[in-house]
Amino acid sequence: MSRIAYVNGRYLPHKRASVHVEDRGFQFADAAYEVIAVRGSALIDEDLHLKRLHRSLGELRIAAPMGDASLKSVFREVLRRNAIVDGALYLQISRGQAPRDFPFPQGVAPTLVVTAQRKRGPLAKQVEEGVGVITLPDIRWRRPDIKSVSLLPNLLAKQQAKEAGAFEAWLVDRDGNVTEGTSSNAWIVTAAGEVVTRQADTSILNGITRLGLIGLLAREGLKLVERPFSVAEVKAAREAFLTSSNNFVLPVVSVDGAAIGNGYPGSVVRRLRQAYEGHVAAQGAAQ
Amino acid sequence: MSRIAYVNGRYLPHKRASVHVEDRGFQFADAAYEVIAVRGSALIDEDLHLKRLHRSLGELRIAAPMGDASLKSVFREVLRRNAIVDGALYLQISRGQAPRDFPFPQGVAPTLVVTAQRKRGPLAKQVEEGVGVITLPDIRWRRPDIKSVSLLPNLLAKQQAKEAGAFEAWLVDRDGNVTEGTSSNAWIVTAAGEVVTRQADTSILNGITRLGLIGLLAREGLKLVERPFSVAEVKAAREAFLTSSNNFVLPVVSVDGAAIGNGYPGSVVRRLRQAYEGHVAAQGAAQ
Numbered sequence: 233m234s235r236i237a238y239v240n241g242r243y244l245p246h247k248r249a250s251v252h253v254e255d256r257g258f259q260f261a262d263a264a265y266e267v268i269a270v271r272g273s274a275l276i277d278e279d280l281h282l283k284r285l286h287r288s289l290g291e292l293r294i295a296a297p298m299g300d301a302s303l304k305s306v307f308r309e310v311l312r313r314n315a316i317v318d319g320a321l322y323l324q325i326s327r328g329q330a331p332r333d334f335p336f337p338q339g340v341a342p343t344l345v346v347t348a349q350r351k352r353g354p355l356a357k358q359v360e361e362g363v364g365v366i367t368l369p370d371i372r373w374r375r376p377d378i379k380s381v382s383l384l385p386n387l388l389a390k391q392q393a394k395e396a397g398a399f400e401a402w403l404v405d406r407d408g409n410v411t412e413g414t415s416s417n418a419w420i421v422t423a424a425g426e427v428v429t430r431q432a433d434t435s436i437l438n439g440i441t442r443l444g445l446i447g448l449l450a451r452e453g454l455k456l457v458e459r460p461f462s463v464a465e466v467k468a469a470r471e472a473f474l475t476s477s478n479n480f481v482l483p484v485v486s487v488d489g490a491a492i493g494n495g496y497p498g499s500v501v502r503r504l505r506q507a508y509e510g511h512v513a514a515q516g517a518a519q
Numbered sequence: 520m521s522r523i524a525y526v527n528g529r530y531l532p533h534k535r536a537s538v539h540v541e542d543r544g545f546q547f548a549d550a551a552y553e554v555i556a557v558r559g560s561a562l563i564d565e566d567l568h569l570k571r572l573h574r575s576l577g578e579l580r581i582a583a584p585m586g587d588a589s590l591k592s593v594f595r596e597v598l599r600r601n602a603i604v605d606g607a608l609y610l611q612i613s614r615g616q617a618p619r620d621f622p623f624p625q626g627v628a629p630t631l632v633v634t635a636q637r638k639r640g641p642l643a644k645q646v647e648e649g650v651g652v653i654t655l656p657d658i659r660w661r662r663p664d665i666k667s668v669s670l671l672p673n674l675l676a677k678q679q680a681k682e683a684g685a686f687e688a689w690l691v692d693r694d695g696n697v698t699e700g701t702s703s704n705a706w707i708v709t710a711a712g713e714v715v716t717r718q719a720d721t722s723i724l725n726g727i728t729r730l731g732l733i734g735l736l737a738r739e740g741l742k743l744v745e746r747p748f749s750v751a752e753v754k755a756a757r758e759a760f761l762t763s764s765n766n767f768v769l770p771v772v773s774v775d776g777a778a779i780g781n782g783y784p785g786s787v788v789r790r791l792r793q794a795y796e797g798h799v800a801a802q803g804a805a806q
Binding site for chain 2: 237239249250251252253254255257258259260261262263265292293322324326331332334335336345347349369371372373374375380381382383384385386387388390391394414415
């Protein structure tokens with residue numbers, strides 16, 4: 233079965249799915265996007281993703297290409313045509329196609345692209361044994377809270393992590409505190425057992441998995457503290473982990489080559505991964 | 520006559536010039552670009568643009584799609600097919616098309632797009648009377664010295680300038696100093712007659728017009744000082760101006776609504792614009 237992509241009202245063979253060379257997404261990174269996990273044919277926390285999408289579009293003053301009901305229909309049709317039961321949906325909305333000029337063009341329709349792919353996610357080994365991260369300066373623009381395709385610094389940092397044999401790079405602000413990963417939120421469990429992640433201000437993307445997990449913490453009897461934490465705190469933490477739509481909750485067992493805790497996934501992250509998988513499975517079952 | 524664009528080895532009608540939805544230029548801003556002025560069929564300071572392009576590609580570790588001689592042939596063919604004598608050439612090189620994943624893909628050919636357009640440049644009135652700028656915080660990523668398409672903060676600032684009735688936004692760093700404009704370099708002439716522009720470190724793009732003008736200053740008997748300057752210094756300056764491939768040398772006569780000097784283009788900027796036009800005309804005549 234060949235892959236199908238949605239582009240501006242048409243369902244096209246993936247190979248022929250294209251945008252114009254003067255699409256502002258291509259020339260200016262003038263676009264927002266979302267990645268939504270799919271499990272048991274359900275789009276996990278779809279409404280939270282749509283809410284965040286509208287926030288990004290609002291901040292960028294890009295018009296929504298259609299109403300949410302229509303968007304949701306397109307998402308389902310893309311999943312159906314690609315026969316995706318477990319995987320991920322990708323959607324990108326750019327300001328549209330216009331002769332190259334910095335200011336917003338007038339009377340231009342936004343570009344909507346929706347694609348889907350089968351499950352990738354972390355390897356069983358990564359879930360069981362945890363992964364390593366490196367720390368790098370956060371050199372991104374100052375609005376990473378907007379989920380834009382302005383991702384060049386993110387991918388350069390991810391490439392550095394890969395070359396260092398690490399799974400992810402945790403980005404560090406000018407004060408020495410971790411902001412987040414290149415495509416995930418960063419968490420630690422302190423010696424006192426508090427679960428700490430940075431507050432969702434303009435310095436990080438407010439992850440949908442982050443939000444989902446926050447909703448589960450109280451039920452697990454865990455105390456959440458939203459505040460910046462330093463690289464030294466990561467090194468001294470009892471446990472650490474990352475969250476993302478693709479990885480859910482993934483243990484982090486080393487930072488810059490130094491073991492965190494005893495170097496193995498701890499009890500808190502194991503519980504939280506299980507709890508989050510329950511949160512996901514419930515949505516898949518309800519489908 | 521219909522416009523023609525070059526895309527990956529093919530000369531296509533502009534309307535059909537497209538890139539894949541999984542081109543990394545569209546999904547990640549993973550691309551470098553150049554805009555080269557064309558006058559009298561000559562590509563102005565083409566070799567300096569190519570040198571900077573190679574620097575950008577090197578910093579991003581994107582392979583050049585072909586050698587310089589071939590690139591130059593493509594440029595000329597695009598100008599010829601579009602019958603451009605006075606205008607601008609746009610070229611963009613992305614890391615290529617690959618399934619969406621942050622790290623660099625292996626064995627993928629870079630995408631090359633080349634387009635051309637007729638002359639726009641500033642209006643005669645703008646050259647004669649000067650333009651206004653506003654100042655805004657520089658919220659870009661920390662490597663604007665790389666000419667990448669990571670331009671979202673630039674266009675948001677340019678849009679703010681436009682809505683404020685200004686021609687350009689001058690971006691201000693955390694120390695209160697001007698870095699540069701959203702698509703131009705920033706200059707002042709001090710009360711002492713020194714011509715000041717920020718040094719080309721990683722905080723600004725080293726403009727080709729900037730470099731060309733620097734080469735002309737000594738001949739004009741003017742002293743160049745490369746250093747940061749504050750917004751207060753702009754307000755107290757005798758003259759101010761901006762440089763870019765599209766605008767050459769353009770007088771700036773107000774900042775945040777306050778007149779600079781007597782509010783009219785001064786003698787230094789007039790001389791420099793003339794000198795730069797001579798530099799351009801010489802290349803057109805040599806063609």
